[in-house]
Amino acid sequence: MDLLLVGINHKTACVEIREKIYYTLDEVENVLPEIVQMFLKEGVLLSTCNRTELYGVLKSEDVKPEDLINFLIAKKGAGDFANLSHFYIMRSFDAVRHLLEVASGIDSMLIGDVQILGQVKDAYEVAVKCGVVGTILHEVFHTAFRTGKRAKSETSISEGAVSVSYAAVELAEKIFADLSKKKGMLIGAGETAELTAKHLVSRGISELYIANRTIERAEKLAEQFNGKVIKLDEIPDKLVGVDIVISSVTVSDYILDFNQVKNAMSKRANKPLLIIDIGVPRNVDPKVREIENVFLEDIDSLESIAKANYERRLSEIPKVQHIIDEELKNFIKWYEAHQVAPTIKLLRDRFEEIRKLEIEKYRNKFSPQDFEKVDILTKSLINKLLHTPTVNIRESSNGKPESERIKFIQFVRELFGLDQK
Amino acid sequence: MLLVLKIFKLVLPVLYITTSWLYGRAFFKDDALARRLKTKFLILTLILHFIYLAFRTAELKHPPVTSVFELLCVLGFSLSLAYVLIETLTKIKNTGFFALLISSILVVIAGIFSKDIYGFEHDVLKNELLALHVTSALVGYSAFALSAIYGLLYIMLYHKLRTRTFDTVYKNLPNLEIIESLLYKSTLVGFIALTFVIIVGFIWLPRAFQNFSYADAKLVGTFIVWLIYGSWLGIRRVKNFTGKKSAVMSIVGFIIVFVLMAFANVLSGFHRFY
Numbered sequence: 001m002d003l004l005l006v007g008i009n010h011k012t013a014c015v016e017i018r019e020k021i022y023y024t025l026d027e028v029e030n031v032l033p034e035i036v037q038m039f040l041k042e043g044v045l046l047s048t049c050n051r052t053e054l055y056g057v058l059k060s061e062d063v064k065p066e067d068l069i070n071f072l073i074a075k076k077g078a079g080d081f082a083n084l085s086h087f088y089i090m091r092s093f094d095a096v097r098h099l100l101e102v103a104s105g106i107d108s109m110l111i112g113d114v115q116i117l118g119q120v121k122d123a124y125e126v127a128v129k130c131g132v133v134g135t136i137l138h139e140v141f142h143t144a145f146r147t148g149k150r151a152k153s154e155t156s157i158s159e160g161a162v163s164v165s166y167a168a169v170e171l172a173e174k175i176f177a178d179l180s181k182k183k184g185m186l187i188g189a190g191e192t193a194e195l196t197a198k199h200l201v202s203r204g205i206s207e208l209y210i211a212n213r214t215i216e217r218a219e220k221l222a223e224q225f226n227g228k229v230i231k232l233d234e235i236p237d238k239l240v241g242v243d244i245v246i247s248s249v250t251v252s253d254y255i256l257d258f259n260q261v262k263n264a265m266s267k268r269a270n271k272p273l274l275i276i277d278i279g280v281p282r283n284v285d286p287k288v289r290e291i292e293n294v295f296l297e298d299i300d301s302l303e304s305i306a307k308a309n310y311e312r313r314l315s316e317i318p319k320v321q322h323i324i325d326e327e328l329k330n331f332i333k334w335y336e337a338h339q340v341a342p343t344i345k346l347l348r349d350r351f352e353e354i355r356k357l358e359i360e361k362y363r364n365k366f367s368p369q370d371f372e373k374v375d376i377l378t379k380s381l382i383n384k385l386l387h388t389p390t391v392n393i394r395e396s397s398n399g400k401p402e403s404e405r406i407k408f409i410q411f412v413r414e415l416f417g418l419d420q421k
Numbered sequence: 422m423l424l425v426l427k428i429f430k431l432v433l434p435v436l437y438i439t440t441s442w443l444y445g446r447a448f449f450k451d452d453a454l455a456r457r458l459k460t461k462f463l464i465l466t467l468i469l470h471f472i473y474l475a476f477r478t479a480e481l482k483h484p485p486v487t488s489v490f491e492l493l494c495v496l497g498f499s500l501s502l503a504y505v506l507i508e509t510l511t512k513i514k515n516t517g518f519f520a521l522l523i524s525s526i527l528v529v530i531a532g533i534f535s536k537d538i539y540g541f542e543h544d545v546l547k548n549e550l551l552a553l554h555v556t557s558a559l560v561g562y563s564a565f566a567l568s569a570i571y572g573l574l575y576i577m578l579y580h581k582l583r584t585r586t587f588d589t590v591y592k593n594l595p596n597l598e599i600i601e602s603l604l605y606k607s608t609l610v611g612f613i614a615l616t617f618v619i620i621v622g623f624i625w626l627p628r629a630f631q632n633f634s635y636a637d638a639k640l641v642g643t644f645i646v647w648l649i650y651g652s653w654l655g656i657r658r659v660k661n662f663t664g665k666k667s668a669v670m671s672i673v674g675f676i677i678v679f680v681l682m683a684f685a686n687v688l689s690g691f692h693r694f695y
Contacts, residue, residue, distance in 0.1 A: 174582065175598065176598050178598075295583070301585045312592075
């Protein structure tokens with residue numbers, strides 16, 4: 001198969017180089033027709049922050065992969081940063097397998113990344129829009145979509161939070177059934193704390209109070225998250241009404257001590273309270289953990305959740321590989337079925353089968369000697385009838401591009417119903 | 422025909438134990454095959470069990486509720502049935518292990534001790550009110566068992582969150598709030614059913630039994646159980662009996678039910694049918 005892949009990813013180049021070769025979807029729409037016109041018959045350019053990969057069916061044997069790589073570098077003016085050594089080149093079924101691995105998320109930097117399948121789809125759709133997808137890439141990419149979907153639904157490759165901020169949300173969802181009926185409080189502002197608050201807001205948390213030493217910062221966050229600013233000394237009072245507290249301030253003294261939480265708990269009818277303390281040094285007295293129905297978690301808990309989830313994903317890789325093997329096998333089957341020789345053989349077999357069935361019905365109506373003659377007669381009839389189609393199918397492979405040949409063979413198979421049994 | 426019943430008596434415990442094993446594999450080990458097969462296996466088990474109960478009723482000419490061991494067999498069935506309904510309604514698919522374990526134990530005990538006797542051994546049980554009395558008792562005790570199971574799951578998850586053990590079991594449990602709400606709902610169903618049991622009992626028992634006595638161990642035991650659950654449901658809001666406390670309560674409640682009923686069965690005068 002004349003399928004070729006040239007690409008750069010997080011395994012072969014650092015982010016400084018990758019970002020130089022990154023093409024936005026709009027850029028792809030401009031560049032792709034040009035590349036295809038120069039080198040290819042079909043092409044799809046997949047570009048994300050972790051990878052830029054060009055899948056193409058070569059125009060002629062004279063085209064070298066290096067030409068494509070140089071074009072990709074030159075077009076972005078990245079000659080000072082990237083060179084051939086940052087790229088990998090794969091051909092034929094290796095290239096297909098690589099795409100299946102990408103689409104199923106096991107080639108990602110973060111194994112099981114859910115975004116990648118969407119990005120592969122986007123890249124494919126842009127190529128379709130440019131009119132540069134033919135029979136081969138159509139089949140290759142649809143195999144990839146199917147593989148990605150299967151990996152997601154049949155394995156746990158993308159299950160569980162693997163970042164600390166999502167782990168905090170996952171933890172909250174282990175305690176509370178419906179976050180949209182809960183209230184949160186964000187104390188201070190660190191990167192993780194803010195991200196966690198953002199995720200909680202996106203899960204529809206009903207109210208978010210924001211307390212910060214600098215009022216301006218609090219107001220800015222309140223605007224961003226549609227929250228309410230409160231003063232630091234209001235925290236113990238507000239504790240009665242909220243269900244999730246995220247704290248991340250740099251103070252030497254505890255923001256919440258044992259008695260404050262204890263009092264709040266008796267006032268809030270002992271309803272469960274989740275406190276996520278990611279401040280350094282810690283913002284909440286660790287003794288708080290001993291109070292019934294209070295769940296005090298820190299950065300270590302979140303990290304161990306994320307780590308456990310990630311390890312679970314890693315252990316799913318063999319299952320995904322198994323799906324890839326199956327889908328690749330199907331793809332190879334499809335490809336081989338669209339070769340000339342098997343198609344001719346199938347066509348002749350089908351005719352022979354019909355001939356045999358028919359003359360068998362008349363076996364008793366002829367004497368053995370006559371039957372032999374009829375057998376020879378029908379055989380030569382079939383041979384004569386099939387001569388021209390056979391020659392034409394064989395010639396279809398001469399000098400014609402592969403995708404056109406596949407199209408022609410697809411037509412023949414449909415015409416004679418060769419794919420039905 | 423008794424042979425068919427004997428075969429069922431052997432097959433049912435095996436099916437229940439296999440189903441529990443599958444649920445256990447899915448819950449503790451995250452086994453993919455067990456996850457796929459467990460619910461199908463449970464439904465198969467329940468269908469066969471139902472066929473057994475129907476066939477047995479037709480063959481022996483009495484409902485399978487005329488001795489303690491027949492009752493245990495039906496109790497095992499109704500507990501698993503209640504679980505599978507909850508699984509379908511809540512989409513929480515992993516937590517059946519404990520319900521199935523209890524069902525298995527009940528079905529095994531029933532399989533060993535129950536006798537296949539034609540007709541009614543105790544003529545007093547030939548009564549329409551019996552079905553009502555016994556069915557609500559079954560619903561009630563299944564519900565209390567389920568509530569204890571949710572109590573156990575609550576405590577497991579509570580403990581895992583406190584000790585930061587984020588393992589497979591942690592992953593497979595639903596959240597605390599849902600567990601508590603299921604726990605509360607099953608307790609409520611159990612309490613209502615038990616109230617009904619007592620009312621029907623008071624109508625039927627004095628009429629049916631010559632030696633009826635309000636001081637019978639079984640009546641007193643049931644009344645104590647009713648009082649315990651009733652007062653818990655009554656004060657849970659007022660006294661903040663929520664969260665971990667309600668989980669502990671549901672387990673303690675069920676243990677009391679078990680012990681009281683075991684004693685009551687031995688001590689009871691007229692209300693005894695082996």
